[in-house]
Amino acid sequence: MTKNLVIVESPAKAKTIEGFLGKDYTVRSCFGHVMDLAKKDLGVDIENGFTPNYIISPDKKKVVTELKKIAKDSETIWLASDEDREGEAIAWHLLQALDLKEDQIKRIVFHEITKPAITEAIENPRKIDRNLVNAQQARRVLDRLVGFELSPLLWRKIKPSLSAGRVQSVAVRLIVEKEEEIKAFKSVSSYRIQADFLIMVNQKQATVSAELNKRFNTKREALAFLESCKTARFVVEDVETKPARKSPAPPFTTSTLQQEASRKLGFSVANTMRIAQQLYESGKITYMRTDSVTLSKLALSMTKEEIIKSFGQDYVKIRQYTTRTKGAQEAHEAIRPTYMNQHSVEKDNSQKRLYDLIWKRTIASQMSDAVLEKTNITIGISNAREKFVAKGEVIKFDGFLKVYMESKDEEDNEDKEGMLPPLVPGEKLTLEEMAGQQKFTQQPARYTEASLVKKLEELGIGRPSTYAPTISTIQKRGYVIKEDRPGFSRDYDLIRLKGGKITEEVKSENTGYEKGKLFPTDIGSLVNSFLIQYFENILDYNFTATVEEEFDEIAGGNLVWNAMIREFYYPFHAQIEKTLENSKKVSGEKLLGQDPKTGENVYVRIGRYGPMAQIGNSESAVKPRYASLLKGQSIETITLETALDLFKLPRSVGSYESADVMVSTGRFGPYVKHLSGFYSLAKDDDPLTVTLERAIEIIEEKRNKEHQKTIKTFTGDELIKILNGRYGPYISYNRRNYKIPKGSDPAGLTLEDCRKIIKETEPSKNKNVKRNK
């Protein structure tokens, strides 16, 4: 019989803590929430004071049964879920799911997984905070009501299976509005003047580069300025040196880790989280879903020791950072290495790189400021009022820069500030060359996954555990697409003054190339404008912040949770009803022009299966014709010609093996059809122009792959095949797949063996069919 059962949320945490507590304590994890609102209907009884209908989450039934068994044999159950709103609710749910009595349980919390912290927690148990639980209930019920009333509205008014919610709809809004901003953006140009001056330093020639403190709006002005400089004299007027300091960035939170891993390592948000999870599970780093920048005392002293050992006493500066993020709950430490003396890990390359980043960031956060010296040199022009300015920067003491420098979203690679030669006021300078380059203002930057997370965090929307899933949801719904887009070439003027002569030339640069950026789709834009029109209050960037304030009131015991929900719900529900009645189905229909052959109107719109083109309408004499838009095309930008091209599909490209080869597009994109087989086109194949040759290549490629996949076939039964798949060898029979028992040699199986395996695994296959849906 165990005396004490301690329940934490994460199994990795359970393992660590068990080591701290000794044999009187059994530590188990509940794997997060164990209960949730029922999925069918609303899961909330609106008429009865919004009573939630909680059930044990289907995927937690096993855990709950197991915990229940251990709890039965325990004297005291310590509920050690995280110290935040959700954690408090988890404790409360455990009380019910495990059939516990209040006097059997003790609620404890700790912010760091260290022995003193755990011991202290055990010494200071408390009761479950019902106010905090109620704040969570309000959060949960509000999200359910918003999500489960808005989504069905979208099914009826736009397209089935769409979704809307407090978090995802705002994320989509940000991306749509960024695109609108970019569309409205007008680039303007100006002329930036730079000059290189020659001086002698210790009898050696040196160059000083400086920029004019004014930009000219027109080429004419820039030329006039260069003209005036032909005869000008240049004199150093002022040399100003001032000290400057740079401080390190705070330790990582989930959001900042995602941003840095994206910028420095090129990881997607989901990738970063998966790798961090692996590091966490192998005990290399602390918990990776956190909004706190706090380091434990233990971590601080380990870090200090490590800095002294590696860099010396001068490099230490212990700092405690404070979180400024809106709505941060700070239930965990910042993300840091478990042991600071472990400089790297022997893991795969991604884990290694991420660990390295975390180690450096943590170490740097406790290191001294970098001490810099900035120099500004002002250079006067004898026959102009403008000045040239040369900027220099010298590092006097590197401090934290020795290990780590935070990167920025937009690197301004234009000002490379280095060391300047020693100059004194009054010194005359010789102009070597002066150049005026036409510069264009930059359009606003589109969001990457990581910069979207940053923005959401700033708005207080979403939590560390949901950033990655939210980004995946809005892509899965087809609201947003992450892709690369080619840039375009742009001409710019470059004028030069050298050796008393002015030359002009036109050069070209590539600009606007986008890599891994988030773009709204037609559906995303349409859903967004619908929601903004009818539910501006929910889509408001401050909606979450406002309700969070009320959740805090509930947590403080100053507001009754279901009274708050009632205040919100009835007006919201009326909005739903009104929109249901008053708004028409929206499809984003756009008239492109007329079909030259029939004279019928050609439209593009969102159909039941996505963006489509249509010739004629229901009032036309002949039945309307339909065609899906291809990938990369959009209602917004498609032309009449391109839309008409879509109706050329399906097209015959010729014949192969005395059978027709057809090219068309279906639910899963463009494909080739030959005999009874389907062959998907590659990404860069255009179904409208693909040739017979290429089609045959595609057919043969797939046949070849199929062939390589085949380990064994049988002459007795053509339907049974032993194939090599992504997860190893398996048996395929009648379009169903069967696992090969461990230990048997796939190539050595006989037809009889296969039949036996098929027969024996028959009953369990239903599960798989369901899962795939």
Add this chain to the structure above:
DNA sequence: CAGTGAGCGAGCTTCCGCTTGACTT
């Protein structure tokens, strides 16, 4: 896994936040 878009109607979709394996073809 493959071409849909009318109209009927059954039955389904959907939220956010907390946690990992079991499983896939």
